[in-house]
Every structure is written in C-alpha cells, then in structure tokens.
Amino acid sequence: MQLARQVAFVVLRAVTTSDAYANLLLPREIERAGIAGPDAALATELAYGTLRRLGTYDAIIRAAAGRELDTIDPPVLDALRLGAHQLLATRVAPHAAVNESVQLAREESGPRAGGFANAVLRRIGQDDVTTWIARVTEAARSDDERLSIETAHPVWIIRALRRALAAEGRDGELTDLLAADNAAPTVTMAALPGLAEPDGERTPYSPTGFRLGGGDPEPAVRRSGGRVRVQDEGSQLVALALTRLTPVAPGERWLDLCAGPGGKTALLAAEALAGGAALDANEIAHARAGLVRRAIAPVPLEVEVHERDGRELASERAGAYDRILVDAPCTGLGALRRRPEARWRKQPSDVAELATIQAQLLDAALTALKPGGVVAYVTCSPHLAETAAIVREVVERRGDEVEELDARAALQAVALTPLDLPAPADGSGHAQLWPHRHGTDAMFLALLRKRV
CATH class of the missing domain: 1.10.940.10 (NusB-like)
Structure with a gap:
C-alpha cells in the first residue's frame, strides 16, 4: 500500500x-x-x-x-x-x-x-x-458556489453544463451529471469491425463495444495485436455515425482532420477497408501523429498521416473528400470522469480561444468536401460555445451551400438499443451524449452535408 x-x-x-x-x-x-x-x-x-x-x-x-x-x-x-x-x-x-x-x-x-x-x-x-x-459551505456567496464545493466543479463549468442541459430542456439533470463526473468510469473496449469481434459483455449502444470482466485491459489489447483497444463508447458511436450514415461506395475518399491520438482514426480505417474507401489522416502535433500511426497499424489499409495545420491542409484540398471527421480540439469538459485534472486546468478564456480554431477547422473541412459529401463535427465537450454556436456560425456563413442532417437519427441507426436523445430547443439536428444518461463521455455530434 x-x-x-x-x-x-x-x-x-x-x-x-x-x-x-x-x-x-x-x-x-x-x-x-x-x-x-x-x-x-x-x-x-x-x-x-x-x-x-x-x-x-x-x-x-x-x-x-x-x-x-x-x-x-x-x-x-x-x-x-x-x-x-x-x-x-x-x-x-x-x-x-x-x-x-x-x-x-x-x-x-x-x-x-x-x-x-x-x-x-x-x-x-x-x-x-x-x-x-x-x-465549509456556510460562507458560500451563491448556490452555485455552494454546489461547486459540494461537487468539486468550478463555478464556470457548473454554469456551462447547466446551460447545455437546459438547451435540451433537461437542466434538472445537473446534479446527476455532476455526480457522474465524479464517478470512476467503467473501462470500455472497441473491437475494430471486420478485424476483431467483441469478446466480453456487450455495451448497450455501440456495435463495436464491449467490457471485460475487470482488471488491466492491456493484456487483451496485446493478444489482439491492437485490433481491440480501450475506447469510450461515445467515441465509437460518433465515428460510426459518419461511416454508416449511408452505404460506402467503393473509391470514396475520407479524411480524419484532427486525428490524434488515433482511436477514431482506427475505427474509420477499419470501416474504410471494409467498404473499399481510402482514408487520409492529419495531426499537427508530431508526438500525437506517432500515436495515430500506432493506432492504425493493425488495420491492413495504407493511410497517409500528415503533420500539418488542418486548416491549411483542408483548404488546399477543395472538393477532395466524401466524408470528413473533424474531432476538434476542445476543453475536454465531456471527459472529466477520465481526465479529472482538466476541470482545474481549464479557464473560461480557453473556450473563446478554442472556438476560433473550431470554427476555422469546420469551415476548412467543408471546403474540402465534394458536393454531396458529409462532415461530422465532434467535440468531447457539451459547452454550447464549442458545439451549437460553432455549427450555427459556420452554417450561417456558408448559407445554402450546406445543410445540417439529423445527427440523432444517425446515432440511433447505429446504436444497438435506443438512445435517449431529446431534440435541442433550437430545432437543430445535432446530438449530445452524456455520462449520466448514456454512460459515455459527453460527446457532441453534428453532421453537415455540402449540397450538390
């Protein structure tokens, strides 16, 4: 001990x-x-x-x-x-x-x-x-400050989470969400489709997900040669919502624009292999690009991993891709169960800085789409400034060139059992997963199609 x-x-x-x-x-x-x-x-x-x-x-x-x-x-x-x-x-x-x-x-x-x-x-x-x-809460100056001490969440995060839940008409779930953030998450595994089968208790939603009986998952990863790996169920679902949105036509070209550390890239690679598509990946950070190469190594598909600013890469490849995943850099507020220090490390100012990059990445990805192609915009954060606001800003700027698809329907189509996904009050088509409701990280998904 x-x-x-x-x-x-x-x-x-x-x-x-x-x-x-x-x-x-x-x-x-x-x-x-x-x-x-x-x-x-x-x-x-x-x-x-x-x-x-x-x-x-x-x-x-x-x-x-x-x-x-x-x-x-x-x-x-x-x-x-x-x-x-x-x-x-x-x-x-x-x-x-x-x-x-x-x-x-x-x-x-x-x-x-x-x-x-x-x-x-x-x-x-x-x-x-x-x-x-x-x-210690006797001297709290507000209910939110008291809740901050009770639940170990900074006040600004509590308010952001409340607003995100309220956008679904579910702000009464805040206490449950904060409690879920403080609970140790269950380790979830993913089996790369076509290359491995789930070997354990199946997860409720992802067709590639399963859970081991307990203990260290690393031996199972090694035995499989990396064809099974640790991956949050929400992360699996948002990737599959893109790859299985429509049947894959042989010869399609896909891009994972912000690929590090490579978990979603590996899923995309396995799905591309099965459907006869080609996949490119990009990760600006050299160390994380190395993680991407290691993640996709078990998939017998040639994937070029670029190490560039995704905004520049996408802008240079106008009309090149059928499907693009933009797993945008974000505050990570949706993964506080697994990265608990993030709640103390992030500041409200980080949101504004990231939002600029997020909008630019999504805009560049739409430029790189072929007519009829689809971008999946994903964040591991429910903060409205990183999610709904980004999508709204870019769609309004693009005008009639882009239409938003029903991301909730896309998730339901790949899920093994129905997901509780209330429609946002703004009438948009995006979807939000939650740790307290779905047992996943708080993954956000929006699907945007470039009109033909």
Whole structure:
C-alpha cells in the first residue's frame, strides 16, 4: 500500500507542478513501481479520486489548517490532499492515511512540515465528509458556489453544463451529471469491425463495444495485436455515425482532420477497408501523429498521416473528400470522469480561444468536401460555445451551400438499443451524449452535408 500511495503522490506532484496528464503518467508510474492487482487499483483510485475532488478537499484543508493554501508548501499541500481523500472517501484505515501522508510531507519538506501535516489531517479525520462540506459551505456567496464545493466543479463549468442541459430542456439533470463526473468510469473496449469481434459483455449502444470482466485491459489489447483497444463508447458511436450514415461506395475518399491520438482514426480505417474507401489522416502535433500511426497499424489499409495545420491542409484540398471527421480540439469538459485534472486546468478564456480554431477547422473541412459529401463535427465537450454556436456560425456563413442532417437519427441507426436523445430547443439536428444518461463521455455530434 505504501508504494501505491507513493505512485499517486508522484502523479499529483506532476499534475500540479508541470501540467502532466494523469491518464498518461499514471500507467507509467505503476509500471515503474512494479505494482499490480490491488496495489495498482489503489494507486489509481488515490490519484484519480484526489484529482476529481480537489476543490472540495482544498476547501476542507483551508478550514482545517486555518490558513490560505498559497501559504502551504506545495508538496505538503499535495500530501494533505492525498490524505484527505483517504480519510473522507476511502476505506483506508485512518491511522495509515495519516501516517503515510505525514511521511510524504516530512520527506519532501522536513520535520516541521510533517508535524503540520499531522495536525491538519488529524483535525480532518475528526469528522466525515458530509459534516465538513456543511461547514465549509456556510460562507458560500451563491448556490452555485455552494454546489461547486459540494461537487468539486468550478463555478464556470457548473454554469456551462447547466446551460447545455437546459438547451435540451433537461437542466434538472445537473446534479446527476455532476455526480457522474465524479464517478470512476467503467473501462470500455472497441473491437475494430471486420478485424476483431467483441469478446466480453456487450455495451448497450455501440456495435463495436464491449467490457471485460475487470482488471488491466492491456493484456487483451496485446493478444489482439491492437485490433481491440480501450475506447469510450461515445467515441465509437460518433465515428460510426459518419461511416454508416449511408452505404460506402467503393473509391470514396475520407479524411480524419484532427486525428490524434488515433482511436477514431482506427475505427474509420477499419470501416474504410471494409467498404473499399481510402482514408487520409492529419495531426499537427508530431508526438500525437506517432500515436495515430500506432493506432492504425493493425488495420491492413495504407493511410497517409500528415503533420500539418488542418486548416491549411483542408483548404488546399477543395472538393477532395466524401466524408470528413473533424474531432476538434476542445476543453475536454465531456471527459472529466477520465481526465479529472482538466476541470482545474481549464479557464473560461480557453473556450473563446478554442472556438476560433473550431470554427476555422469546420469551415476548412467543408471546403474540402465534394458536393454531396458529409462532415461530422465532434467535440468531447457539451459547452454550447464549442458545439451549437460553432455549427450555427459556420452554417450561417456558408448559407445554402450546406445543410445540417439529423445527427440523432444517425446515432440511433447505429446504436444497438435506443438512445435517449431529446431534440435541442433550437430545432437543430445535432446530438449530445452524456455520462449520466448514456454512460459515455459527453460527446457532441453534428453532421453537415455540402449540397450538390
């Protein structure tokens, strides 16, 4: 258990000091520590659980310490966060949670820091999480600020999620959504169509999805030669909605414009292979382009992976493609279950910066379409400024050249069982998946056809 705590602490430190991504770093640290089974599971729970509830724990630590967080040595603060999570949200024995966290603080910052951490954690351990939350929310200046502390979501994200739900007439689901963001997601697998078969419990919606009985999925990925892989069910569905929108005509040409890290690209490649289509991929970041090449390697289809600005590439290839996937860079607010640190790392200003790029990518993709071709605009975010607003802006600018298709019907057509997809109040055809409603990431999909 001590090694598991050390692994979780290393991940916390890397996230807070160098903006590391927990989902990329944690597996490497687990392997480096040589832990597996229950210890690896504990390290995962400690790292992800602490990051998910960071805002709540910080409010409790501030109250228990009687001082502002910026006056606490950063390594000590991370040790306190790790200890608070164990005390308030796990079955770890309180004495172990305190002693090991104190040891981490002492090793990082010396004996006095250890004494300080001991006093703070013992104070936290005197009450349960419900009592602490009631105490620290007494001074909340608004209902949203209170909800922010209770659910560990920044206020601006709470308001954005409420607006997105309200656009479907479902704002009463906000509490369920916030709770789903704080629950550890089930690992979902994808079997590349035509190359592998789902080998486990089938997922409710995706025809390529399944779940293993538990444990590390990596051995199953290796045994399959990469023909099965970890992939969120929502990610599978939005890719298949494009590839199966209409029967594939041999000789079609497809493009994955923002392909990294390659999960959707691999699905597109398998579908293109089955239908006799050709596929190009593009990813501007060199490291992520390498991940794309690795993801598509198991598919016996020649796919050229470009490393260019997608806006330039698409604009230069006017009228070249029948189907284009624009999996646009976004805030990632739809994947807070799996990337918990994103909620603390992103700011409202990021939305405006990304929206400019998103609109330009979608506009360029429409230029690259053949008449009659279709673009799937996808984000792993439900924020209306990254979803409905982008589609509306581009469609209005393009005028009669473009028509929006019914993305909800396209998803229903590929789903194994009916999806609960209410129509947006604006009458548009786009679709939004949700973790609390569908058990998927909050994937947004719009389908735009260039008129003949």
